[in-house]
Amino acid sequence: MEQCIFCQIIAGAIPAKKLFEDDKVVAVLDIYPASPGHILLLPKTHSQNVEELDEDVFSHMGVIAQRMIIVMIANLKAEGVSIVVQNGGEAEQKAPHFIMHLIPRYKDDKLQLQIPRTNVDSKELDEVYVRLKSMIEQTISGQKLR
Amino acid sequence: MMEKNNKKTDGEEKTNNPEKKIECPFCAIVQGQSDSIKIIYQDKDVVAFLYPYGAAGHFAVIPVKHVPVVVKLDEKITQKMFAVAKKLLPLVCNATMTKSANIIMHTGTDQKISHVSLHVLPRKTGDGISIRWEPSPMDETKLKELEEKLKGSVSKEEEKNIKEKTSDIKEDSYLIKHLNRLP
Numbered sequence: 001m002e003q004c005i006f007c008q009i010i011a012g013a014i015p016a017k018k019l020f021e022d023d024k025v026v027a028v029l030d031i032y033p034a035s036p037g038h039i040l041l042l043p044k045t046h047s048q049n050v051e052e053l054d055e056d057v058f059s060h061m062g063v064i065a066q067r068m069i070i071v072m073i074a075n076l077k078a079e080g081v082s083i084v085v086q087n088g089g090e091a092e093q094k095a096p097h098f099i100m101h102l103i104p105r106y107k108d109d110k111l112q113l114q115i116p117r118t119n120v121d122s123k124e125l126d127e128v129y130v131r132l133k134s135m136i137e138q139t140i141s142g143q144k145l146r
Numbered sequence: 147m148m149e150k151n152n153k154k155t156d157g158e159e160k161t162n163n164p165e166k167k168i169e170c171p172f173c174a175i176v177q178g179q180s181d182s183i184k185i186i187y188q189d190k191d192v193v194a195f196l197y198p199y200g201a202a203g204h205f206a207v208i209p210v211k212h213v214p215v216v217v218k219l220d221e222k223i224t225q226k227m228f229a230v231a232k233k234l235l236p237l238v239c240n241a242t243m244t245k246s247a248n249i250i251m252h253t254g255t256d257q258k259i260s261h262v263s264l265h266v267l268p269r270k271t272g273d274g275i276s277i278r279w280e281p282s283p284m285d286e287t288k289l290k291e292l293e294e295k296l297k298g299s300v301s302k303e304e305e306k307n308i309k310e311k312t313s314d315i316k317e318d319s320y321l322i323k324h325l326n327r328l329p
Contacts, residue, residue, distance in 0.1 A: 020300040059228040070217045135240065
């Protein structure tokens with residue numbers, strides 16, 4: 001997509017600090033980081049969300065993320081790294097292009113990236129499971145659930 | 147429930163006693179020992195289950211094998227974990243009537259249980275959950291410095307992985323074993 005800023009970064013039309021590139025993905029430094037060394041992992045083919053992405057590309061992004069995490073922990077003196085995807089408006093996705101954020105975590109960084117530990121109502125959970133069970137058994141071969 | 151178990155796990159890991167079985171809450175799920183946990187996907191390498199915290203439909207994909215952090219995971223398993231998360235995400239969004247989700251994996255910081263887990267959290271307007279950050283601009287000198295530290299290292303990491311894997315193959319190969327047996 002021509003007007004997508006991330007596609008322009010991938011194409012090299014907008015200068016960026018590219019850290020890694022292969023046939024499927026590009027990794028660049030975020031110039032507006034959550035913490036120093038924040039990396040944006042981008043699929044080369046324009047996709048807005050995970051649903052539009054090829055499964056191959058998404059799982060490849062996971063592998064590249066893993067390799068980058070090794071490098072980030074070794075070279076940035078980070079205590080950890082958080083992989084975060086905001087997929088869809090309700091998850092506060094702002095960008096028009098799918099982004100896997102790799103956020104280095106430092107001591108006392110005060111970043112709030114935790115999933116809340118609030119309990120899910122067990123009745124609601126049961127209802128979701130019942131709906132999900134048949135969908136999964138129909139969609140994913142070989143899955144027979146309890 | 148899980149957190150309590152986790153604390154116990156940490157304590158036991160510190161005793162460093164190989165005789166004692168490590169009680170990892172995720173390993174218990176893999177082994178089918180957690181009756182209340184609803185498993186939504188299972189194969190020989192990975193398990194996905196509904197996580198009873200955060201929001202209805204929150205699920206985690208974990209490796210069957212106990213691996214504490216993603217950096218130690220076999221890349222084939224990482225690949226599979228992400229593929230399974232992608233397969234399940236639209237189904238879970240459908241079942242929870244949501245259109246958005248966070249995909250999260252914490253390594254080290256904020257990682258509660260020392261067994262790798264990839265989370266998908268369905269999101270709704272007004273759900274009170276906030277997974278966001280304030281982007282702050284960074285000056286060019288600092289960015290250059292970070293670029294130097296990180297650039298090219300991933301390819302090196304790749305080379306290292308390939309070397310490690312090929313050296314494994316060498317040790318296991320029939321020919322080498324055969325040669326070792328020669329007087």
